[in-house]
Amino acid sequence: MPDAVTAEAVDIELAEQFVTKEQQRDVGTLGMWAWLVTELLLFAGLFLCALILRIQFPADVTLATTHLKFWIGATNTAVLICSSLTMSGAIVLSRLGWRRGMLGCMLATACLGTLFLVLKGYEYYQDYDENMMPFLARPYALGAHPSTRLFLDIYYVTTGLHGVHLITGVSILLVLTWQASRPRFLQMHQNRIEIYGLYWHFIDLIWIIVFPVLYVLNR
Amino acid sequence: MSVSGSPAEHALALWPPAASHAATHVDYLILAFTAVTLLLTVPIFLAITYFALVYRANRRVDRTHGSDRNVKLELSWMLIPFFLTLTFFAWGAQMFDTAKHPPANALRIEAIGRQWMWKFQHPGGQAEINDLHVPAGQPVLVNMISQDVIHSLYLPSFRVQMETLPGRYTQLWFTANLPGIYRLYCSEYCGTDHSVMDGQITVQSPRDYEHWLSQAGSSQSLAAGGKRLFANYGCTGCHGAAATVRAPMLAGLYGRPVPMEAGGTVTASDDYIRDKILNPDHNLIAGYKQVMPSFAGVIPEDELIQLIAYIKTMQEPGS
Amino acid sequence: MSPLDSLYRDPDTARITLDRPADYLHAEHTLRSWFFTTDHKRIALLYLASITGFFVLGAIAAGLVRLSLVVPNGVIFTNDTYNKLFTMHGVIMVWFFLIPSIPATFGNFLIPLMIGAKDLAFPRLNLLSWYVFMTGALFTMVVLIVGGVDTGWTFYAPFSTTYSNFYVIPALIGVIIVGFSSILTGLNFIVTIHKMRCPGMTWFRMPIFVWTLYATSLIFLLGTPVITLALILLVMERAFHIGVFDPKLGGDPVLFEHLFWFYSHPAVYIMVLPGMGVVTELVAAFSQKRVFGYRFVAYASIGLASITFFVWGHHMFVNGQSQLASTVFSFLSFAVAVPSAVKVYNWTATIHKGAIRLDTPMLYAMGYIGLFVLGGLTGLFLATLAVDAHLHDTYFVVAHFHYIMVGGTMLAFLGGLHYWWPKFTGRMYPEAWGRVGALLIFIGFNVTFFPQFILGYLGMPRRYHVYPPEFQLLNVLSSAGSTILALGYFFPMIYLVWSLWFGKRAPANPWQAKGLEWTTSSPPPAHNFLAIPRVDFEPYDYPIKAPERA
Known part of the structure; x- marks a missing residue:
């Protein structure tokens, strides 16, 4: 456990446009929330399309969903929830000023994120193997009806977009870990860990919407 | 003329x-x-x-005035024009209703x-x-x-x-x-x-x-052309009167509700018939096994129109 | 009370001139100090210069379109060239001029000054937004000029995804990139307005201009991601055949219309709302009178930004959308008239019994009110279901939105530019030339676009390169008007640049206007104020006011 010897001072450095540090902290957090609202809207259109398709053409969509790899999706959900847990750990430890523990948690988060991507890649490979990708110039095995195809297309676009976010997230996290490994980081930029944490939880949240909307409903 | x-x-x-x-x-x-x-x-x-x-x-005039806000006045010039213009919304919507029927x-x-x-x-x-x-x-x-x-x-x-x-x-x-x-x-x-x-x-x-x-x-009406296409594309093999395969009869189909396997009914409109020819796997009909091949990419739009025109003319026997 | 406090209360008192730090223009002189600046004022000028450049290119394309339409048989340009020209005009004007115009220039410059902050909340993000904007815009610009795109600025599928033979994908990528710049700007403004206000600057002491930009930023934040998604899906479909919109690939073309207009209708208010804010400032300053019904005008901005997300279906009355949906969208579109009416009538009431000076900015503001009213009410015509069935996609629509975009936004932009020019540059523009320019633009605009209302009612469809000969007279009239309009635009471009070197030095507050931006020197110092202001007075604290209520 952190003791007086290992704990570092925790603070932020006041940027010139602010009057108080409290204002600076609030600004950072609000800025990230605003960004997340905009991201949510980016995905919302896709979720809405998927839901409308399900309501309009339940049978055709069920045909597609039964071929999605439910267990890989479920495992990935668990993986991401675990990664949110480790990220929360990193935030708590950063507040306490326990740098080594925080770095460990951040690396664990990045590893879990990578594990998710690997599993997702394997899932895409299986789909490819089962001829489930209607947009490729190769045989396509699932129902010919437009709404089945449309649903699958939306599935690939949504999970692909989420994957891009995750790749970005892991890259930023690794850079941040590297930065945070240097001395005095926590004295100058502790709030970056908290702000980044919001983003990571958000990627997680998107997947927690993706999973029921695309994999589970009327299965 | x-x-x-x-x-x-x-x-x-x-x-x-x-x-x-x-x-x-x-x-x-x-x-x-x-x-x-x-x-x-x-x-x-x-x-x-x-x-x-x-x-x-630069003019000397009386500039005294009551107040720089007046909620009643503002509400009135907000709402009176709105209700006035709503007349035209209703008028336009009513004409639109006619245009849709x-x-x-x-x-x-x-x-x-x-x-x-x-x-x-x-x-x-x-x-x-x-x-x-x-x-x-x-x-x-x-x-x-x-x-x-x-x-x-x-x-x-x-x-x-x-x-x-x-x-x-x-x-x-x-x-x-x-x-x-x-x-x-x-x-x-x-x-x-x-x-x-x-x-x-x-x-x-x-x-x-x-x-x-x-x-x-x-040379021939749309429905007559459709009848010829109906035979040429082999539709009569299953949907004709002498067919041995059990396929839905098309006589009197147009405009009627069709029971679906997934429950509920769908009205047999132009779009429904077109969709059924191109994507027979979709909207499976209650009580029938789906054996029909898809005609997507096979029948062009103008022939689809003739086929639908023909299907519309098919009367139920005895009616 | 310190002497500074009284300065903020009454900006007309003599300025403290001793020991003043160098103003933001003269603080540093290197090229680097401009291109790597984080000063919101310098970034605003970077935007001003770049959008002026884009405006000129868009205007040249418009001029060529009008030139082509002088003859009905379309012999001046080939059909594809004409299609590329109007696409170029639309894409540049909408995405690279109108959307960033007032927010990215005036908003960037003035929000911190108006709320008493040293800078925006994220100065480096602000610079990044400009670079993102320039990357996307220049990229698309090169594509538009070198290869050309013929889809129109609306990029309707499946034409854009399957049938167009030109460079749709690169053009779309540029527009998507510019969208990120909008999002970042909106995010920056929202956080700044929430967290950076100086002591005493409550929400209801903010100028209306800040309110309208807050509303605009909400649209940036909530609407832009949806168009980003729609355009990404277009790219996916065109490049990888991931069918979402083309029925041949299993898609639905109406879905694109939904996604597109869900953003692009609110985008109209990205262009309109800041203009309303500018005009409110101008009307109050040149009447020397408090804004009538300040709270209603402020609420109306937020009201417009909210309603605008629920009216996108009025672009789709004739695409087979269900009758119920069309009727609901028509009704909601009429509701937009409510907050708009408040604004217009309250401006009129503000002018009533003011001490009015008809300087150039006020001329633009008065022109704005007239043209915006005309544009707005013809919008109601189009929101009427049975009328839209006739006027949809005709020149009536073209005239309607040019009355809003040029008659509205552009005039507000020019009015604001003249009003704040002394603050931006520390120089006065020549007043007489300003008035002549304003008059020419007003006349030229009306001669160009009023005939298009008639053309539309006669049934001339938009985006027609070859048109029936009976429409030639009105088209020639419209083209003639556009030359007057172009001449009008030359005036401010020339004398404003001239004034940079030869204009009279501007005092801190040449218009005797109220508001924190006028309490600091012209041009302001690097961090805006010598000390953080403290506000204990109401907004628009002008001398002509109603007697205090008991």
Whole structure:
């Protein structure tokens, strides 16, 4: 456990446009929330399309969903929830000023994120193997009806977009870990860990919407 | 022939010809709306000009005024114009309702839009490219579909237009009451030659129209063509009276509710029949095994129209 | 009370001129100090210079379109060239001029000054937004000029995804990139307005201009991601045949219309709302009178930004949308008239019994009110179901939105530019030339676009390169008007640049206007104020006011 010897001072450095540090902290957090609202809207259109398709053409969509790899999706959900847990750990430890523990948690988060991507890649490979990708110039095995195809297309676009976010997230996290490994980081930029944490939880949240909307409903 | 000359002769017209009662009605609506608009705006223009002259900074005038807010006044100029204009919302919505419900006795024209031409077909099978002849005094329903991008059939003299979508039928209708030659356009931008995807619509007296039909030349009606295609594509093998495969009978199908395997019913509309021919796997019918092959990419749009026209004419035996 | 406090209360008192730090223009002189600046004022000027450049290119394209339409048989340009020209005009004007115009220039410059902050909340993000904007815009610009795109600025599928033979994908990528710049700007403004206000600057002491930009930023944040998604899906479909919109690939073309207009209708208010804010400032300053019904005008901005997300279906009355949906969208579109009416009538009431000076900015503001009213009410015509069935996709629509975009936004932009020019540059523009320019633009604009209302009612469809000969007279009239309009635009471009070197030095507050931006020197110092202001007075604290209520 952190003791007086290992704990570092925790603070932020006041940027010139602010009057108080409290204002600076609030600004950072609000800025990230605003960004997340905009991201949510980016995905919302896709979720809405998927839901409308399900309501309009339940049978055709069920045909597609039964071929999605439910267990890989479920495992990935668990993986991401675990990664949110480790990220929360990193935030708590950063507040306490326990740098080594925080770095460990951040690396664990990045590893879990990578594990998710690997599993997702394997899932895409299986789909490819089962001829489930209607947009490729190769045989396509699932129902010919437009709404089945449309649903699958939306599935690939949504999970692909989420994957891009995750790749970005892991890259930023690794850079941040590297930065945070240097001395005095926590004295100058502790709030970056908290702000980044919001983003990571958000990627997680998107997947927690993706999973029921695309994999589970009327299965 | 009581047909006036080319539309290009009306070079200085500031008002388009109205060739149907609905068009005249739209004109009334727009004129009334303009009058109300002027009522609401001219006072603003006059007031601004007047204030700007009277209250110039260098003039000595009384500038005392009551208050710089007045909730009642503000609410009134917020809500009174709103309720006034709502009249026109209701008026427009009511006319739109009429436009969405074509009369049952309408003459049905089939239209296909493609880059960059219109093809119109009369029930008797007479086909026209870019030009359309219709009788006066009878409701005309244009049922249309696009082969490629979105087009829009626009008939300004009847004050109507409707987008022509790929993969789905859309409709518009009108009753012409004034014989003459009017313009028709594609109004949705559709590529290189969008601006020459236009033509003329000729409104004729019913007698002239009959005469034109007989001159236009057609070997067979749409339904007769459909019957031939029905046999050529092998539909009769399963859907015919002597078929051995158990397939749904099509007689009397059109406009009836069809029970679905997934529960509920779907009304057998044009779109339903087209979809069923192209994607038989979709919307499985209760009580039948799906064995029909898909005709997507096999039957072109104009033949689909003929097939549907034929299926519509199939009567239930004994009825 | 310190002497500074009284300065903020009454900006007309003599300025403290001793020991003043160098103003932001003269603080540093290197090229680097401009291109790597984080000063919101310098970034605003970077935007001003770049959008002026884009405006000129868009205007040239418009001029060529009008030139082509002088003859009905379309012999001046080939059909594809014409289609590329109007696409170029639309894409540049909408995405690279109108959307960033007032927010990214005036908003960037003035929000911190108006709320008493040293800078925006994220100065480096602000610079990044400009670079993102320039990357996307220049990229698309090169594509538009070198290869050309013929889809129109609306990029309707499946034409854009399957049938167009030109460079749709690169153009779309540029527009998507520019969208990120909008999002970042909106995010920056929202956080700044929430967290950076100086002591005493409550929400209801903020100028209306800040309110309208807050509303605009909400639209940036909530609407832009949806268009980003729609355009990404277009790219996916065109590049990888992931069918979402083309029925041949299993898609639905109407879905694109929904996604597109869900953003692009609110985008109209991205262009309109800041203009309303500018005009409110101008009307109050040149009447020397408090804004009538300040709270209602502020609420109306937020009201417009909210309603605008629920009216997108009025672009789709004639595409087979269900009758119920169309009727509901028509009704909601009429509701937009409520907050708009408040604004217009309250401006009129503000002018009433003011001490009015008809300087150039006020001329633009008065022109704005007239033209915006006309544009707005013809919008109601189009929201009427049965009327739209006739006027949809005709020149009536073209005239309607040019009355809003040029008659509205552009005039507000020019009015604001003249009003704040002394603050931006420290120089006065020549007043007489300004008035002549304003008059020419007003006349030229009306001659150009009023005939198009008639053309539309006569049934001339938009985006027509070859048109029936009976429409030639009105088209020639419209083209003639556009030359007057172009001449009008030359005036401010020339004398404003001239004034940079030869204009009279501007005092801190040449218009005797109220508001924190006028309490600091012209041009302001690097961090805006010598000390953080403290506000204990109401907004628009002008001398002509109603007697205090008991």
